[in-house]
Amino acid sequence: MATSGGNGGKSVYGTGPGGQPLATHTLAVLVDNEPGVLARVTGLFSGRGYNIDSLAVAETDAGQHLSRITLVCTGTPAVIEQIKAQLERLVPVRRVADLTMEGPFVERELALVKIAATGEHRIEALRVADIFRARVVDSTLASFVFEVTGSADKVMAFLDLMRPLGMVEISRTGRAALARGTVCFCEDRTT
Amino acid sequence: MAHTPKTGAQVVVQALIDQGVEVVFGYPGGAVLPIYDELFHRKDKIRHVLVRQEGGALHAAEGYARSSGKVGVALVTSGPGATNAVTGLADAMMDSIPLVCLTGQVPSFLIGTDAFQEADTTGITRACTKHGALARDPGRLAETIHEAFYLAKAGRPGPVVVDIPKDVQFAHAPYMGPKDYTPRRSYRPRTEPDPAAIEQAVAMMAEARRPVLYTGGGIINAGPGASAALCALAGKTGFPVTSTLMGLGAYPASGRAWLGMLGMHGTYEANKAMYGCDLMIAVGARFDDRVTGRVDAFSPGSRKIHIDIDPSSINKNVHVDLPIVADAGSALEALVAAWGGRAAPNLAPWWAEIEAWRAKDCLAYRPSDTIIKPQYALERLREALKGRDDVFITTEVGQHQMWAAQFLPFEQPNRWMTSGGLGTMGYGLPAAIGTQMAHPGALVIDVAGEASILMNIQEMSTAVQYRLPVKIFILNNQWMGMVRQWQELLHGERYSESYTESLPDFVKLAEAYGGVGLRAETPAELDGVITEMLKTDRVTIVDVCVDQKENCFPMIPSGKAHNEMILAADAAMFDKGLV
Numbered sequence: 001m002a003t004s005g006g007n008g009g010k011s012v013y014g015t016g017p018g019g020q021p022l023a024t025h026t027l028a029v030l031v032d033n034e035p036g037v038l039a040r041v042t043g044l045f046s047g048r049g050y051n052i053d054s055l056a057v058a059e060t061d062a063g064q065h066l067s068r069i070t071l072v073c074t075g076t077p078a079v080i081e082q083i084k085a086q087l088e089r090l091v092p093v094r095r096v097a098d099l100t101m102e103g104p105f106v107e108r109e110l111a112l113v114k115i116a117a118t119g120e121h122r123i124e125a126l127r128v129a130d131i132f133r134a135r136v137v138d139s140t141l142a143s144f145v146f147e148v149t150g151s152a153d154k155v156m157a158f159l160d161l162m163r164p165l166g167m168v169e170i171s172r173t174g175r176a177a178l179a180r181g182t183v184c185f186c187e188d189r190t191t
Numbered sequence: 192m193a194h195t196p197k198t199g200a201q202v203v204v205q206a207l208i209d210q211g212v213e214v215v216f217g218y219p220g221g222a223v224l225p226i227y228d229e230l231f232h233r234k235d236k237i238r239h240v241l242v243r244q245e246g247g248a249l250h251a252a253e254g255y256a257r258s259s260g261k262v263g264v265a266l267v268t269s270g271p272g273a274t275n276a277v278t279g280l281a282d283a284m285m286d287s288i289p290l291v292c293l294t295g296q297v298p299s300f301l302i303g304t305d306a307f308q309e310a311d312t313t314g315i316t317r318a319c320t321k322h323g324a325l326a327r328d329p330g331r332l333a334e335t336i337h338e339a340f341y342l343a344k345a346g347r348p349g350p351v352v353v354d355i356p357k358d359v360q361f362a363h364a365p366y367m368g369p370k371d372y373t374p375r376r377s378y379r380p381r382t383e384p385d386p387a388a389i390e391q392a393v394a395m396m397a398e399a400r401r402p403v404l405y406t407g408g409g410i411i412n413a414g415p416g417a418s419a420a421l422c423a424l425a426g427k428t429g430f431p432v433t434s435t436l437m438g439l440g441a442y443p444a445s446g447r448a449w450l451g452m453l454g455m456h457g458t459y460e461a462n463k464a465m466y467g468c469d470l471m472i473a474v475g476a477r478f479d480d481r482v483t484g485r486v487d488a489f490s491p492g493s494r495k496i497h498i499d500i501d502p503s504s505i506n507k508n509v510h511v512d513l514p515i516v517a518d519a520g521s522a523l524e525a526l527v528a529a530w531g532g533r534a535a536p537n538l539a540p541w542w543a544e545i546e547a548w549r550a551k552d553c554l555a556y557r558p559s560d561t562i563i564k565p566q567y568a569l570e571r572l573r574e575a576l577k578g579r580d581d582v583f584i585t586t587e588v589g590q591h592q593m594w595a596a597q598f599l600p601f602e603q604p605n606r607w608m609t610s611g612g613l614g615t616m617g618y619g620l621p622a623a624i625g626t627q628m629a630h631p632g633a634l635v636i637d638v639a640g641e642a643s644i645l646m647n648i649q650e651m652s653t654a655v656q657y658r659l660p661v662k663i664f665i666l667n668n669q670w671m672g673m674v675r676q677w678q679e680l681l682h683g684e685r686y687s688e689s690y691t692e693s694l695p696d697f698v699k700l701a702e703a704y705g706g707v708g709l710r711a712e713t714p715a716e717l718d719g720v721i722t723e724m725l726k727t728d729r730v731t732i733v734d735v736c737v738d739q740k741e742n743c744f745p746m747i748p749s750g751k752a753h754n755e756m757i758l759a760a761d762a763a764m765f766d767k768g769l770v
Contacts, residue, residue: 031377036325082507085503085505089347091321091342091378092375
């Protein structure tokens with residue numbers, strides 16, 4: 001929502017800058033895998049009032065002690081630019097790539113979904129899972145655990161369909177993302 | 192025989208010595224005792240200044256760093272030692288001061304057990320340091336210390352914490368010298384400007400008819416060469432120069448192009464020039480809210496060039512047309528070279544406008560024969576310092592700080608130590624101690640307020656112990672002056688908790704600490720007291736009893752634009768009923 005700049009109303013203090021359109025960006029952040037690096041990244045977001053929508057972290061090159069953080073955030077264009085610059089400024093951050101800006105990319109998240117059901121619900125759950133190409137990774141006479149991967153939208157749709165069928169527990173990951181084609185963000189930002 | 196370090200503590204001290212550290216400011220405690228033990232053995236190589244509270248150690252290290260261009264070093268113990276250091280770290284972070292703060296930590300095997308004097312130091316300091324490391328591996332301790340020095344200095348400087356568990360200090364640890372340290376791949380900031388951007392900047396400068404150089408602390412951080420390049424550029428182009436609080440001294444106050452400081456309490460001519468310019472060249476400055484005022488009305492008609500070593504400063508607060516990511520010195524030298532032998536553009540109409548603004552005499556105040564005006568006190572101090580080039584000024588935070596920035600002339604870089612970004616009351620005295628340690632023969636004056644000075648008054652004892660003849664020039668109005676000013680002008684004259692009903696007798700207090708105490712109560716006494724202060728070779732407090740009601744003008748009220756600046760004569764323009 002747009003707010004008027006300057007001195008609205010009776011306050012003698014400024015009311016801050018006006019609103020701009022928000023956009024969601026997926027960032028790949030390559031970092032030295034060392035203690036505290038994730039805290040520095042997430043602390044930057046909380047400390048400067050930015051939002052993280054999704055976060056996924058794992059070491060991707062043990063030999064180089066390199067981890068890749070995939071981060072989805074929402075903000076105005078100026079805020080997104082600041083987020084990238086502030087991330088780049090952190091000492092253990094090697095490179096920040098804005099996948100949303102760099103071109104087409106694929107992103108996936110994974111969810112584990114537990115269904116506790118018998119009878120018709122049980123069969124319907126299997127049918128839905130088949131449509132979504134979800135796999136059964138655990139099964140008892142009274143339950144299933146499904147594994148589903150896909151875009152955030154697909155996972156949401158799967159969960160919506162599963163909810164009335166006895167969904168009792170879910171565990172979701174953050175998003176992982178890669179650029180399409182031969183484009184690669186693994187190399188060091190410095191030469 | 193060369194000294195071969197064998198334990199972690201020995202490695203730490205050897206690394207400091209090899210980094211060229213001459214002075215460490217600190218306070219011992221259980222978790223740093225092995226390092227203190229080693230300092231005892233290496234007294235001939237490295238001096239330790241024992242402060243009275245860890246906060247003082249950090250500000251002293253800041254003053255040392257800011258006045259010398261070297262990295263300041265502080266050494267504190269775990270838990271409360273580290274938490275007391277936090278304000279100084281945040282201060283150094285905001286003002287880009289290179290510091291290395293070594294903190295003791297409880298032994299590795301006790302970390303996480305809520306052990307005695309345990310605090311999560313790297314966690315607590317993460318948001319207010321450039322970097323921090325918990326040195327758990329004795330094998331990498333030397334590298335971690337050398338890296339801390341590299342990171343403190345490289346790119347945009349800042350504070351770095353190395354937290355060292357006590358068992359690591361005792362452990363067998365290998366040593367490596369600074370030459371064997373290779374900067375990590377993730378942090379190799381760009382310092383040289385893009386030549387194409389420099390060409391473009393020069394083209395913009397050649398077209399400008401109403402240009403202004405807006406300079407900041409980045410020029411001081413870039414070293415004396417950057418200040419020289421700024422003077423050369425201003426000389427060749429004839430462009431007017433203004434500066435932030437942190438940049439004072441980069442361009443001499445006696446220089447032809449000098450407009451004075453800009454911002455909330457900057458000069459009328461500087462702020463009007465910023466508002467009315469057609470080209471703004473920001474160098475090592477970060478468009479802080481105290482500089483810009485209302486952002487959407489900030490310098491509306493100008494194209495803007497921004498030179499900064501930190502890419503995150505670009506377009507952070509104000510959109511710029513031409514960013515140049517580089518060290519301020521390298522960029523200014525490149526601009527001077529690219530400008531070459533061009534003639535200075537005709538800026539006569541622009542300078543005529545500036546002179547008309549200057550004629551407002553915005554720093555004028557109503558003089559008095561009976562009561563000391565704070566501005567008058569600083570004018571007399573300025574007069575007494577005339578012709579000396581060994582003067583270093585520190586300040587606390589508040590009205591006195593702004594008046595010092597307005598009324599004292601800064602002719603050289605590294606002579607002005609003040610807490611700009613964080614605005615830390617209590618900074619000035621310890622910073623003066625650090626400055627005096629770096630410049631033993633120099634005249635170091637802390638321009639203070641009576642409220643600020645009490646925040647770290649215990650460091651008087653440190654100054655006495657090390658025979659540091661720091662002069663503390665208190666503009667004593669018995670009020671938290673800036674708070675009182677805002678309450679008067681913006682909060683309906685409701686003076687909530689800004690008056691200090693009980694204050695120490697500063698003359699007796701100085702004497703109690705073993706220093707000299709002086710007082711001036713009337714304008715007639717002022718010169719005598721200043722002369723006396725300059726004569727003593729001991730730490731001295733001068734209690735200058737000033738007008739309690741004086742306000743600091745000019746002033747851009749918070750949230751207003753540069754052209755809405757209020758001069759002393761217009762103070763009635765404030766709508767006092769507003770909240």
